[in-house]
Amino acid sequence: MSEIKQLDVTIMGREFRVACPPAEEAALLEAVNYLDAKMRELRDSGNVMGIDKIAIMAALNITHEFMNTRVAGGLDMADFKRRIGRMQQTIDESLKEQQQLF
Template identity: 85%
Template sequence: MSDIKQLDVTIMGREFRIACPPAEEAALLQAVDMLDQKMRGIRDSGNVMGIDKIAIMAALNIAHEFMNTRIAGGFDVADFRRRIGRMQDTIDEALKEQQQLF
């Protein structure tokens, strides 16, 4: 069973404690930094007031960017991982056959 680590992060000057598996800590910290930058950019534009509205606008912007990446022939991480998994299985099978020769 993997341990869950408690991380203290800051987004727009507010502290949050987030549970995270140790192996995903670096990715989570990158996500926190990205969200903080998006929210600060929205706040600094002066068009949106209130932390809740800023958070919703940041979430919508990130979701939109994600959807455009997938739709526009971009990089689909889940599909990429499935393909790599199938390639690894094929390689493992080929190596098993080679080991039987010796």
């Protein structure tokens, strides 16, 4: 059975607790830093207001970057689209929970 570690991360000054296998901790922290930088970049541009909109625009920008990256050996776009859909659903559910806190 694989061990799952609980990590506290900060994105745009907000704290989140996420579950992660220890072997993937470094990659998760790198992803957190990348997302935080993208969200701050959008906020600082002044073109996007509100944390929800900033998060959605950052997700769209990162997804666009990802989908335009070519991977040697081919890329199963259908599988990645399904995964992105599941991630988006998880994000939406998390945002609903966060809104209830305020």
